[in-house]
Amino acid sequence: MSAPLWPAVLGRFxxxxxxxxxxxxxxxxxxLIGAGAAAMxxxxxxxxxxxxxxxGRWRYLWGDWLTSLDHKRIxxxxxxxxxxxxxxxxxxxVVMRAHQATAIDAxxxxxxxxxxxxxxxxxxxxxxxxxxxxxxxxxxxxxxLQIGSRDVAFPLLNSxxxxxxxxxxxxxxxxxxxxxxxxxxxxxxPPFTELRFSPGVGVDYWIWAVTLGSIGSTLSGxxxxxxxxxxxxxxxxxxxxxxxxxxxxxxxxxxxxAMPPLTVATALLALDRYLGFHFFTNDLGGNMxxxxxxxxxxxxxxxxxxxxxxxxxxxxxxxxxxxxELYGYTSLVLATMxxxxxxxxxxxxxxxxxGQSANVNAVFGIATMTIGVPTGVKIYDWIWTMFRGRxxxxxxxxxxxxxxxxxxxxxLTGIILAFPPLDYLVHxxxxxxxxxxxxxxxxxxxxxLAGYHYWFPKAxxxxxxxxxxxxxxxxxxxxxxLAFMPLYVLGAGxxxxxxxxxxxxxxxxxxxxxxxxxLVLFAALAALAVQLWVSIxxxxxxxxxxxxxxxxxGLEWSIPAPPPEYNYAAPPRVASRDPFYDAKRNGTAYYPPxxxxxxxxxxxxxxxxxxGLLGAAIAFGLVWHMWWLAILGLAGVVATVIAxxxxxxxxxxxxxxxxxxxDRAWRAAVAATPAIPREVEMTPANRGLAEGAA
Amino acid sequence: xxxxxxxxxxxxxxxxLRALPLLALPLLAGCDAARLGVMNAAGPVAETQRxxxxxxxxxxxxxxxxxxxxxxxxxxxxxxxxxxxxxRPTWDFSWGVExxxxxxxxxxxxxxxxxxxxxxxxxxxxxxxxxxGPPLVIQAVAxxxxxxxxxxxxxxxxxxxxxxxxxxxVRIVLTSGTVMQSLLIPRLAGxxxxxxxxxxxxxxxxxxxxxxxxxxTQYNGTGFARQSFxxxxxxxxxxxxxxARVHAAATPxxxxxxxxxxxxxxxxxxxxxxxxxxxxxxxxxxxDLPPKATRR
Numbered sequence: 001m002s003a004p005l006w007p008a009v010l011g012r013f014x015x016x017x018x019x020x021x022x023x024x025x026x027x028x029x030x031x032l033i034g035a036g037a038a039a040m041x042x043x044x045x046x047x048x049x050x051x052x053x054x055x056g057r058w059r060y061l062w063g064d065w066l067t068s069l070d071h072k073r074i075x076x077x078x079x080x081x082x083x084x085x086x087x088x089x090x091x092x093x094v095v096m097r098a099h100q101a102t103a104i105d106a107x108x109x110x111x112x113x114x115x116x117x118x119x120x121x122x123x124x125x126x127x128x129x130x131x132x133x134x135x136x137x138x139x140x141x142x143x144x145l146q147i148g149s150r151d152v153a154f155p156l157l158n159s160x161x162x163x164x165x166x167x168x169x170x171x172x173x174x175x176x177x178x179x180x181x182x183x184x185x186x187x188x189x190p191p192f193t194e195l196r197f198s199p200g201v202g203v204d205y206w207i208w209a210v211t212l213g214s215i216g217s218t219l220s221g222x223x224x225x226x227x228x229x230x231x232x233x234x235x236x237x238x239x240x241x242x243x244x245x246x247x248x249x250x251x252x253x254x255x256x257x258a259m260p261p262l263t264v265a266t267a268l269l270a271l272d273r274y275l276g277f278h279f280f281t282n283d284l285g286g287n288m289x290x291x292x293x294x295x296x297x298x299x300x301x302x303x304x305x306x307x308x309x310x311x312x313x314x315x316x317x318x319x320x321x322x323x324x325e326l327y328g329y330t331s332l333v334l335a336t337m338x339x340x341x342x343x344x345x346x347x348x349x350x351x352x353x354x355g356q357s358a359n360v361n362a363v364f365g366i367a368t369m370t371i372g373v374p375t376g377v378k379i380y381d382w383i384w385t386m387f388r389g390r391x392x393x394x395x396x397x398x399x400x401x402x403x404x405x406x407x408x409x410x411x412l413t414g415i416i417l418a419f420p421p422l423d424y425l426v427h428x429x430x431x432x433x434x435x436x437x438x439x440x441x442x443x444x445x446x447x448x449l450a451g452y453h454y455w456f457p458k459a460x461x462x463x464x465x466x467x468x469x470x471x472x473x474x475x476x477x478x479x480x481x482l483a484f485m486p487l488y489v490l491g492a493g494x495x496x497x498x499x500x501x502x503x504x505x506x507x508x509x510x511x512x513x514x515x516x517x518x519l520v521l522f523a524a525l526a527a528l529a530v531q532l533w534v535s536i537x538x539x540x541x542x543x544x545x546x547x548x549x550x551x552x553x554g555l556e557w558s559i560p561a562p563p564p565e566y567n568y569a570a571p572p573r574v575a576s577r578d579p580f581y582d583a584k585r586n587g588t589a590y591y592p593p594x595x596x597x598x599x600x601x602x603x604x605x606x607x608x609x610x611x612g613l614l615g616a617a618i619a620f621g622l623v624w625h626m627w628w629l630a631i632l633g634l635a636g637v638v639a640t641v642i643a644x645x646x647x648x649x650x651x652x653x654x655x656x657x658x659x660x661x662x663d664r665a666w667r668a669a670v671a672a673t674p675a676i677p678r679e680v681e682m683t684p685a686n687r688g689l690a691e692g693a694a
Numbered sequence: 695x696x697x698x699x700x701x702x703x704x705x706x707x708x709x710x711l712r713a714l715p716l717l718a719l720p721l722l723a724g725c726d727a728a729r730l731g732v733m734n735a736a737g738p739v740a741e742t743q744r745x746x747x748x749x750x751x752x753x754x755x756x757x758x759x760x761x762x763x764x765x766x767x768x769x770x771x772x773x774x775x776x777x778x779x780x781x782r783p784t785w786d787f788s789w790g791v792e793x794x795x796x797x798x799x800x801x802x803x804x805x806x807x808x809x810x811x812x813x814x815x816x817x818x819x820x821x822x823x824x825x826x827g828p829p830l831v832i833q834a835v836a837x838x839x840x841x842x843x844x845x846x847x848x849x850x851x852x853x854x855x856x857x858x859x860x861x862x863x864v865r866i867v868l869t870s871g872t873v874m875q876s877l878l879i880p881r882l883a884g885x886x887x888x889x890x891x892x893x894x895x896x897x898x899x900x901x902x903x904x905x906x907x908x909x910x911t912q913y914n915g916t917g918f919a920r921q922s923f924x925x926x927x928x929x930x931x932x933x934x935x936x937x938a939r940v941h942a943a944a945t946p947x948x949x950x951x952x953x954x955x956x957x958x959x960x961x962x963x964x965x966x967x968x969x970x971x972x973x974x975x976x977x978x979x980x981x982d983l984p985p986k987a988t989r990r
Contacts, residue, residue: 111916112916112917112918112919113916116913116915116916183913183915184913185913189874189912191873191874191890192873192874192913192914192915197872197873197915282872282873282890282891282981283890283891283981287891288874288889289889289892322772323774323781323783324782324783324784324785324786325783325784325785325786326786327785327786327787327791328786328787328791328792328795329786329787330787331792331795331796351887353876353884353885353886353887354887354889354894355819355886355887355889355892355894355895357818357820358814358815358818358820358821359815361814362810362811362814362815365810365814366807366810366811369803369806369807369810370803372757372799372803373796373799373800373803376757376761376795376799377795377796377799379761380761380791380794380795381795383761383764383765383768384791384795386768386769386772387768387772387785388772388779388780388781388782388785389772389781389782389783390772390773390774390777390781390783391768391769391770391772391773391774392773392774393769393773397769401765401766401769404761404765405761405762405765405766408757408758408761408762409758411757411758412754412757412758415750415754415757415806416747416750416754418810419746419750419809419810419813419814420810420814420817421742421743421746421813421814421816421817421884422743422746422747422750422884423884424743424817424819424883424884424885424886425731425732425740425743425878425880425884425885427876427884427885427911428876428878428885428911428912429878429911489727489728490727492727492728492731492732492733493727493728493729493730493731493880494730494731494878494880494907494909495727496878496909496910496911496918497911497913498913498918499918499919500916500918500919501919501920502919503919503920503922504727504730505726506726506727506729506730507727510727678774679774679775
């Protein structure tokens with residue numbers, strides 16, 4: 001460690017904090033990989049800035065996107081963030097697999113400390129900055145459309161949530177370029193993460209990134225729940241809400257109740273580290289068991305925060321692509337609610353091995369298995385939805401089918417882990433790692449990808465390329481099995497997770513297979529990128545301006561693709577669960593509204609990006625002990641909030657005449673669009689109008 | 695050992711597979727990997743755990759089977775391109791199906807709950823294991839990045855090697871001199887956390903002689919991957935000889951050696967201490983550590 005350069009201003013920063021300097025001084029493969037990753041962040045950022053400047057799109061970006069309060073644009077920005085972070089964390093996964101495959105009785109490609117940073121960032125990013133933004137983006141985009149609303153209840157708060165999450169993700173990226181990241185895993189268990197054992201900046205990066213992200217998610221949860229409670233269109237009773245809206249509601253409730261324990265846990269850990277408190281230290285009355293309880297009081301509901309929206313997507317997708325009503329809607333609602341409630345009763349199963357009594361473990365084990373019942377019911381509901389339907393094997397449907405068959409395997413190993421005596425054996429081993437990837441890859445990623453393919457035409461007006469979609473699908477599924485099934489075997493053989501060196505030759509072939517699987521997963525991500533490129537290139541052939549490419553069921557398909565910023569020219573009115581599908585069947589779809597009114601929409605606001613920037617500054621200042629920066633950032637937040645409260649002119653009016661003109665033009669276009677049967681929905685003939693609908 | 699090994703291999707790689715060396719190789723190796731775990735149990739606790747595994751494996755087939763079978767069958771049978779089958783777009787409920795999807799899973803979970811309750815108590819790590827003779831008490835202290843095993847009744851201590859007599863119940867009492875760790879000997883019993891200032895317990899026994907791998911499974915720093923130890927399950931004679939060897943080591947766990955323990959190191963070979971002070975475990979449990987040990 002060299003001496004800090006200029007502590008009053010730069011805090012803990014020294015030249016050794018830069019991976020480029022470290023790689024220059026010790027050009028080992030390990031340091032070169034670190035410097036290469038940092039260089040990718042820096043070069044990527046510079047290239048992005050240069051590209052936007054070259055295209056002269058700064059004004060467009062700032063005015064139309066970054067400051068937008070439109071829930072659709074905010075949703076899209078969330079998903080973009082999720083994809084960027086997915087790319088980083090997936091590459092980290094590949095590096096870890098490559099390292100383990102080369103670290104059998106050998107040093108491997110990265111140092112143990114670097115490896116520990118990799119598993120910590122991989123987990124933290126995948127949960128907080130890939131999964132959370134992806135599902136928050138999906139809910140943001142789809143839910144207000146589904147309930148026939150113009151926006152979420154608090155559009156400005158929505159923008160602030162996005163930018164807090166973005167700031168947190170930015171802090172994660174900064175840790176790659178300046179300093180280091182935590183080695184305490186995504187759970188950050190003390191006392192290892194206390195100052196005594198982890199004195200560097202890594203844990204502080206983790207704390208503030210997670211804290212910012214968790215505040216953003218709490219606010220999102222509040223926003224969504226209020227939106228669903230208060231902003232449904234006339235006639236949309238709770239029991240007529242689409243399943244995705246139901247799962248969004250349950251996820252929002254979970255966010256409201258489960259994120260605060262995490263914020264509290266990281267805040268207490270920060271007090272320990274910054275102000276010498278003793279909440280979780282080894283000595284002076286600290287007790288890390290309190291942390292474990294707080295963390296998993298968040299952590300288990302978090303699993304369902306992640307999975308429920310995907311369940312919602314599957315409900316929509318399976319019903320749409322089976323051309324059939326969702327089987328057992330009431331059952332599904334009850335099961336979703338049951339899962340949401342039960343998710344708060346099982347957290348101890350994350351630490352059966354902490355030495356509590358058999359009675360406590362048995363109660364929590366049984367509670368854990370109980371969740372399996374409503375989850376199983378949901379799977380059967382989708383299976384029975386296909387029964388006597390007309391199933392089309394589109395990409396979203398393929399993901400749904402792969403999910404059902406893969407998720408159930410994860411459920412099986414989940415029951416094994418729910419048995420405390422068996423958990424004792426495979427806890428903290430690769431068996432556990434295999435299990436939660438087996439739940440979250442089908443239970444979250446496939447769901448989000450299915451939703452991405454399903455709603456992309458709605459959001460952008462053209463379908464995604466089918467062929468590359470199938471290639472990506474094949475790689476995601478094949479790669480998952482190759483990468484994670486071997487980990488079950490390794491875990492059953494007692495291989496601990498987070499192991500940077502392996503001394504057991506028997507593990508070798510399985511680590512090789514898992515390594516190949518990781519490469520296939522990387523290919524899957526690449527295929528998605530190619531698909532996006534090809535789809536944008538061929539967009540004119542695949543446009544679906546009429547707005548209903550899948551002969552779908554909910555309100556969101558009854559409007560143009562892409563939808564106008566005000567969503568609905570006039571508030572829709574619903575009388576059933578599948579209002580648009582029913583309207584298509586009885587010939588009332590695409591009827592113009594009786595009258596058009598002026599529409600009031602929130603004006604763009606710079607408050608979100610500004611608060612995000614200030615939040616990142618506070619976090620960065622705290623991480624590096626640049627106190628002036630943290631204080632300035634905090635003062636800036638207070639000033640911004642006060643300044644905003646003096647802004648009177650927060651809304652603008654879209655005149656009824658404009659709305660009417662746009663709406664009539666679209667309806668005329670629909671009338672001129674050829675309706676197509678389902679057999680050709682994957683061809684350019686599909687312009688977004690379903691046969692039997694017009 | 696050798697017989698078990700042969701039996702294990704022949705079960706995993708039946709003859710026809712030998713014709714497919716490419717396939718058989720990973721399978722064989724897979725058996726090797728699994729043989730390091732509970733499937734090759736060497737003590738009553740692990741044997742009961744394996745037994746529970748097998749019961750559960752059979753039950754789980756009935757849970758997953760219907761989904762794995764019905765999903766592809768329904769999807770294919772009711773595909774769009776095959777219109778021979780009946781189409782009921784508005785059918786969305788049936789009490790019969792509801793009963794079918796709610797009741798059997800509930801029944802299975804109820805049944806599994808009984809199984810879970812029973813086995814959780816039977817395999818409670820605090821519960822003494824039956825066997826010949828009084829339990830052998832071993833105090834395990836998690837350190838960075840090694841395990842200290844104190845034999846309080848024998849007045850000896852070791853680092854990264856534990857010897858136990860076959861058949862005799864063993865009570866391992868754990869704490870940590872550093873961050874939280876987790877002690878796992880996959881072929882003998884499950885794991886339990888070791889936490890500073892707290893005391894946990896793990897009861898086990900070995901039913902056959904052998905060398906079993908023990909490890910820490912909770913990440914605790916850069917030396918984590920190297921923190922493993924051997925458990926020697928020995929005959930009574932062999933155990934006595936092992937004790938004699940430790941006693942003959944002539945390096946007592948004195949003040950100097952004690953301070954060394956708290957450095958972040960992994961000794962390349964097991965260390966034997968011919969004498970350990972009485973009450974050492976309680977000293978560590980009470981967090982009365984050498985002054986330097988409390989810092990990095």
